[in-house]
Amino acid sequence: MQKNFDYEIWQRFRNGDEKAFTYIFDTYHLQLFEYARRFTMNEDIVRDSIQDLFFELANKKEKLSPTDNILFYLLKSLRLRILGNLRKDKNHNIEVKSEIPDEFLLSYAADADDLEKELRLDLLAEAVNRLPARQKETIYLKFYKNLSNAEVAEVMQVNYQSVGNNIQKAIHKLKAVLQSSSDSVILFFHKYLR
Known part of the structure; x- marks a missing residue:
């Protein structure tokens, strides 16, 4: 069900529907921020990478591939962008395209009463x-x-x-x-x- 919905929203976005673009941004930008922060605590690089990603999506929407998993598409695109921006940052030294910094961290925020x-x-x-x-x-x-x-x-x-x-x-x-x-x-x- 979600895959069909994602496919429809993505198609509407690719066809120029601004509400679909707004929906995609509103739905995923916090998840993208959370993912990017696992590579660096530099919020400027994180924000710039996400902003660049959505700017490029908006400008090249007609050329984008179809997808039935928007989060997957965005995570993949953001990872490439964040690693590229980290390579450019003088405080990081990443030589291999697929290499990731050592500070990739996971956390769990429990809402449980137990x-x-x-x-x-x-x-x-x-x-x-x-x-x-x-x-x-x-x-x-x-x-x-x-x-x-x-x-x-x-x-x-x-x-x-x-x-x-x-x-x-x-x-x-x-x-x-x-x-x-x-x-x-x-x-x-x-x-x-x-």
């Missing part, structure tokens, strides 16, 4: 933040943004097998880290990341 559940999620977020940056980004895109392995591969500009490998390595490392913390955290982790 203190034990909150503690488990905090332990999980802490364990995830111990992973290498590429594995953190894979976990984020796969489980936090619900992208398919193929979509994660395309966003990160890696092959499909690398995504599966990153997920398996991350789960193995998380099991090792979380096993020492609490067996209940492992059970919680398995329940939500199967």
